[in-house]
Amino acid sequence: MAIKMYEVQPDYMTTPGKILRDTIRSKNLTQEQAAENLGTSAKNLSNIINNKVSITPEMALKLEYVLETPASFWNNLAKNYQEYNESKKQDETISKEKEWLKKINYADLANKGFVPKTRKQQEKLKNLLKFFGYPTFKIMQTSMDNDKLLAGAYRISTNQGTINKYALKAWIQAGNLKANKINTDPFSRTALKKVVPQLRELNLQNDPQTFIPSMQKILSTAGVAVVFVPEVKGSRISGLTRWLPSNSTAVIELSLRYKTNDHLWFTFFHEIAHLLLHQRQPFFSMTKVYDEDPKESEADNWAANELIPRKQWDQFISDNQFDEKNIIAFANQIKIHPGIVVGRLQKEQLLSFKSHYNKLKVHYKWTI
Structure with a gap:
C-alpha cells in the first residue's frame, strides 16, 4: 500500500x-x-x-x-x-480534455482560493470539475450551453470588451457555493423594504470585516443571501442578482470590481432595487455600451436617491460649492459617507473622476 x-x-x-x-x-x-x-x-x-x-x-x-x-x-x-x-x-x-486549461484561467482561480494550487495538468482538470460540480467537461459544456442565466450575460457588451463566459461561470459558481452556506428566511419584499434603512446605516462603517457580517445577517431575515466574490479575470462584472433553484432565496453577488466604497454601495443598492421593484429574474451589473434597459435606469435612480435623497441632493448641488469642507458637511448632515457623495458628483459630471477628493473614498483590497 x-x-x-x-x-x-x-x-x-x-x-x-x-x-x-x-x-x-x-x-x-x-x-x-x-x-x-x-x-x-x-x-x-x-x-x-x-x-x-x-x-x-x-x-x-x-x-x-x-x-x-x-x-x-x-x-x-x-x-x-x-x-x-x-x-x-x-x-x-x-487527460484528453487539456484544451479546457486554455479556456479557463486556472492560476487566477487558484490565486483567489477557488481551487487548490498545483502545477500538474491532471490535477488541475480534476479540481476544475469538482469546483464546477460536473463529472465531465462534456456535461459541463452542455449545461453551459443551456444555461439561461449565462445566455443573458453573453449578449451584453461592455466598455472593456467581450465577456469571457468561462470566467463568468466560475465567478457565479463561487457565489453559489458561498450562498448555499447562508441560512435565510423565505424571501419577502415587505421584509426587505423594512430593513433598507438599517442597511443604509452600514455605509458609515469602513471595515468590510465589520459591515459584511451585519449586512448578511440583516438581509437573511428578508430571504436574501449577499456574498462577496472577487472578480474573475474576464468576467467584467460588478454585481448579479438572481435566485437559488429553490426560488425562495434571492442572491446578491458583488465583486468589488472597482474597490471603492462609492461603487460598492451604489451597486449594492442597485441590486436591492431589482428585488424590490422588478419581477424574479436575473440582473447583471456591468459597464454596458448599449442603451440601458428601463429596469436598469429605475434601479439606478432608486439606488442613488435611497443613498442620497433627491430633495437634499438638489439643494446641495444648487449651491455649486463642492470643496472638501462642504462635501463632508453635507455627508454628515444626511448621514452618508463623504466618498459616496464624491462618487455621485463624479457620476453626474460635477467633479472630475481624477479629482483629488477621491481621497475621501474608502479603498478596499481583497485578502484571500
Whole structure:
C-alpha cells in the first residue's frame, strides 16, 4: 500500500482475482476443487480469478465459508477495485480534455482560493470539475450551453470588451457555493423594504470585516443571501442578482470590481432595487455600451436617491460649492459617507473622476 498524505491509495498491481487465486492455493485446493466447494462452475471461478467477473456479495459469503476469509474482505476488495477501474477510466477521459486549461484561467482561480494550487495538468482538470460540480467537461459544456442565466450575460457588451463566459461561470459558481452556506428566511419584499434603512446605516462603517457580517445577517431575515466574490479575470462584472433553484432565496453577488466604497454601495443598492421593484429574474451589473434597459435606469435612480435623497441632493448641488469642507458637511448632515457623495458628483459630471477628493473614498483590497 502506498500512503500519500492522509489518503490511502491501494496498489492494484495485485488484483482481486490474484488474491483469490493465491488464497485458494494457500488452502491446498485446485481451482476445480474450489469451484465445486463454492457450488459454481470452473469457468465462472476462472472468470473471477482473471477479473472478467466481479465478486458478488453472494460469492463473497461463499468464499468466507470455503476459504475462511471474511465476506467483508471480499466485498471491500471488489468495491475498491471497481472504484479504481472507474477512476482510471475517468483519468483517461480527463487527460484528453487539456484544451479546457486554455479556456479557463486556472492560476487566477487558484490565486483567489477557488481551487487548490498545483502545477500538474491532471490535477488541475480534476479540481476544475469538482469546483464546477460536473463529472465531465462534456456535461459541463452542455449545461453551459443551456444555461439561461449565462445566455443573458453573453449578449451584453461592455466598455472593456467581450465577456469571457468561462470566467463568468466560475465567478457565479463561487457565489453559489458561498450562498448555499447562508441560512435565510423565505424571501419577502415587505421584509426587505423594512430593513433598507438599517442597511443604509452600514455605509458609515469602513471595515468590510465589520459591515459584511451585519449586512448578511440583516438581509437573511428578508430571504436574501449577499456574498462577496472577487472578480474573475474576464468576467467584467460588478454585481448579479438572481435566485437559488429553490426560488425562495434571492442572491446578491458583488465583486468589488472597482474597490471603492462609492461603487460598492451604489451597486449594492442597485441590486436591492431589482428585488424590490422588478419581477424574479436575473440582473447583471456591468459597464454596458448599449442603451440601458428601463429596469436598469429605475434601479439606478432608486439606488442613488435611497443613498442620497433627491430633495437634499438638489439643494446641495444648487449651491455649486463642492470643496472638501462642504462635501463632508453635507455627508454628515444626511448621514452618508463623504466618498459616496464624491462618487455621485463624479457620476453626474460635477467633479472630475481624477479629482483629488477621491481621497475621501474608502479603498478596499481583497485578502484571500
